Amino acid sequence: MIMYYFQGLMLGAALILPLGPQNAFVMNQGIRRQYHIMTAFLCTLSDLLLICAGIFGGSALLMQSPWLLALVTWGGVAFLFWYGYGALKTAMGRNIELASAEIMKQGRWKIIVTMLAVTWLNPHVYLDTFVVLGSLGGQLDVEPRRWFALGTVSASFLWFFGLAILAAWFAPRLRTVKAQRIINLLVGAVMWVIAAQLAKDGVAHLQVLFN
Numbered sequence: 377m378i379m380y381y382f383q384g385l386m387l388g389a390a391l392i393l394p395l396g397p398q399n400a401f402v403m404n405q406g407i408r409r410q411y412h413i414m415t416a417f418l419c420t421l422s423d424l425l426l427i428c429a430g431i432f433g434g435s436a437l438l439m440q441s442p443w444l445l446a447l448v449t450w451g452g453v454a455f456l457f458w459y460g461y462g463a464l465k466t467a468m469g470r471n472i473e474l475a476s477a478e479i480m481k482q483g484r485w486k487i488i489v490t491m492l493a494v495t496w497l498n499p500h501v502y503l504d505t506f507v508v509l510g511s512l513g514g515q516l517d518v519e520p521r522r523w524f525a526l527g528t529v530s531a532s533f534l535w536f537f538g539l540a541i542l543a544a545w546f547a548p549r550l551r552t553v554k555a556q557r558i559i560n561l562l563v564g565a566v567m568w569v570i571a572a573q574l575a576k577d578g579v580a581h582l583q584v585l586f587n
Contacts, residue, residue, distance in 0.1 A: 380520040384527025387512070388427075391504045392535050396570060397456060397494040398501075400563045402536055406543025407550045407559065411487050416540040418488065422495045423505070423532035430505035431513035431525045449578040452497040453571050459494070460567030467560035499574060 392399075398419055406412040495501060513524045543550070550559065 377520060377523045380516065380523040381527040381530075384509075384513070384524040384529075385531050386527075387509065388528035388531030389535065391508065392423075392531055395566055396500065397459070397498050397567060398536075399539065400566055401491060401494045402539050403543045404559070404563065405487065406540040407547050409544045409547055411484055412540040412544055413537070414484070415487065415491055416536040418491050419495060419536045420529075420533045422492070423536075424529050426501060426505040427509060427525055427528050427532070430502075430507075430510035431521060431528075433510075446578060449499045449574055452499050453574045453578060455493050455497045456567045456571035456574070459490075460564040460571065462564075463560045463567065464564035467557050467564060498570075499577070500570070 402412070402415055402419055405415045509528055513521050513528075516524055549555065
């Protein structure tokens with residue numbers, strides 16, 4: 377059964393490593409050393425729920441509900457565009473130190489809500505967990521499926537906690553004005569690129585729905 381565990385671990389790592397909204401948010405919280413362990417825990421918990429839902433039968437629900445997929449897609453586009461705008465505005469601001477200090481005043485609940493939005497309003501998360509992992513893990517027998525799911529969840533756990541801790545470790549070097557400008561530009565660009573990709577997918581979904 378250990379073979380199925382490592383299959384899930386490798387596939388989970390391949391899906392989670394590319395820079396996306398979740399990774400960018402966890403990295404930023406680590407750099408700020410602002411509830412970064414909590415953020416990593418909540419991201420891992422969210423992935424646990426999504427992975428289990430996808431592998432143990434939830435993929436069928438998403439595939440049978442094109443309107444639900446369209447709703448999630450356009451909600452994700454709006455949120456990612458807004459989040460990217462905030463990051464780019466901070467990067468382009470003259471007094472980035474004051475902007476960064478204002479961000480540091482964010483309360484725990486605002487961070488939790490933002491993390492949930494970054495995770496649950498990103499349709500790519502559902503495609504990864506429900507479509508990719510669900511289609512592969514759903515074909516396995518009960519016991520191998522459990523080991524496969526455990527492997528993918530382990531990948532999320534190792535990645536998010538590792539990213540948060542490493543970002544906090546290098547925070548003194550990454551919290552300079554120059555580094556903050558670069559990081560915010562990168563985060564803003566990533567958010568807008570993903571939003572544009574989702575909008576393109578959303579238009580395609582709407583064309584299918586109305587044809």
